[in-house]
Amino acid sequence: MAAAEGQWVLMATGRTPTNIAVIKYWGKRDEALILPINDSISVTLDPDHLSATTTVAVSPSFPSDRMWLNGKEISLLGGRFQSCLREIRKRARDFEDKEKGVKIKKEDWDKLHVHIASYNNFPTAAGLASSAAGLACFVFTLGKLMNVKEDYGELSSIARQGSGSACRSIYGGFVKWCMGEKDDGSDSIAVQLADETHWNDLVIIIAVVSSKQKETSSTSGMRDSVETSPLLQYRAQTVVPGRVLKMEEAIKNRDFESFAKLTCADSNQFHAVCLDTSPPIFYMNDTSHRIISLVEKWNHSEGTPQVAYTFDAGPNAVLIAQNRKTAAHFLQKLLYYFPPQDNDLSSYLVGDKSILGDAGLHSMKDVEALPAPPDTKIPDQKFKGDVSYFICSRLGAGPKVVVDEGQALIDSVTGLPKGV
Ligand code: ADE
Known part of the structure; x- marks a missing residue:
């Protein structure tokens, strides 16, 4: 009424x-x-x-x-x-x-x-x-x-x-x-x-990963993990307290190497807890795993972390790059392996689209002309359609x-x- x-x-x-x-x-x-x-x-x-x-x-x-x-x-x-x-x-x-x-x-x-x-x-x-x-x-x-x-x-x-x-x-x-x-x-x-x-050069790229699978809700997933996963008890009592202190230090000092290592390790441990739950919970899928592999191989070949990844209770990848230059470089790799299904670049990357220009990607022709990344060596195959779209963002202010x-x-x- x-x-x-x-x-x-x-x-x-x-x-x-x-x-x-x-x-x-x-x-x-x-x-x-x-x-x-x-x-x-x-x-x-x-x-x-x-x-x-x-x-x-x-x-x-x-x-x-x-x-x-x-x-x-x-x-x-x-x-x-x-x-x-x-x-x-x-x-x-x-x-x-x-x-x-x-x-x-x-x-x-x-x-x-x-x-x-x-x-x-x-x-x-x-x-x-x-x-x-x-x-x-x-x-x-x-x-x-x-x-x-x-x-x-x-x-x-x-x-x-x-x-x-x-x-x-x-x-x-x-x-x-x-x-x-x-x-x-x-x-x-x-x-x-x-x-x-405080640390405004970080760039956040989210890969929204297509998922046909019905995911376990976080509420019920958490409850199952608390009831059945011995790893969760170890994580909460023994691992996280030290990690939180180190993460606070990394943020304070804008220490990207430490920030990235802690972020990736914590995401991986969270998903390990999901696998340790009975029955096991699978939030990530093959696309999520391929993105992890891409980041790990690139970080390894550079000798120091360029990008951090983190995954919540679903297959989407949240990728945090140290600055715009690394983000643009990484975007080229992502678009090489995961080109858009319908050849429409402008709806494939939303948010801060100017990152495309930084990566020299003005049209689908530029995406098609991208060379195979030399250092990442995930099977030289493309996975068209496996990412629905990307969002390019940054850190933001609170409620207004x-x-x-x-x-x-x-x-x-x-x-x-x-x-x-
Ligand atoms: N759940 C998902 N989006 C929401 C919103 N904007 N407000 C309240 N609940 C929500």
Whole structure:
């Protein structure tokens, strides 16, 4: 139902990027509160390329809470939105908008229902951590609307209760999710290690790998690993604590060699844990393995890491290059082995397309003329169609309020998503 005539609609819009872990979160010690068994570290991506935009509205005329994702209404019944909504409502403060003649006492927020409309600027089902961006954006924007005190640590702990890794999207740059020790989870929060300007020559290329296989969800995969994998216990207790310290040092010193070695080793150990789970979980596929091989052989032939790879719970490769020059060089190798299926270069690389120019790739003719990479020697065969497309991105800033009302996803008169 739309807002009744004469009733006000109050709303806020925010934009929040996704994040990719370089020290992985895998395994919960508390399923309800989403408390992890180890610390994790991530990079936040550029919101221009991978982010969620969310408008949250309240009106006395809304009879229930409703949500639309990418234009389609979805159920809010699952616990994840409800727990975030409850936690933000608890912290809501008095609010007044004199222009609109709206005054809300902190105890009155409880009585107002919300409409939420969210849109991802990247494919939601492609395994690119859309729920991390989405839940972080929801918490951030709802906090703005309800005039919640700006305490990012606390917001991260609320976002965590919606989707674990969402807590890291509350900040830009390099972020650590501290596992915490307390049973109530109040110390399981994210902190920023360095902002996005600290190491801004890193280039991130994501290979979105075609997958026909139905993947195991992270939630059930993690649960199975906790219950059955002896390697996971060893990883969480013995390996990760030291790795987190070394990764913090590598980030602080912009030490790419150490950063890349730790990133690759941690991704590989996470997938080893998946194989150590009963029944085993296979997130990577042949294309993922070929990309690993390409990176490993190139890094080996150069004698020092040029590119780091990391894979989440799916076959997509996240490749982090030390700078634009290496990224452009690496892109030539990637496009040699994985040319586009339909010969359309411009839709095959999205995000920061200028990297194509750096690589001297202005048309499909240039791609076809690429010489076989001499140093990588994966079987000299091409794998057309095995990568759906590439995204070229960089580190980005954390959540932002979208001030331009024209960009709001909800109509300020009807209280419904625009176009509905
Ligand atoms: N899950 C995936 N994308 C989302 C979004 N933008 N908001 C909330 N949940 C999501």
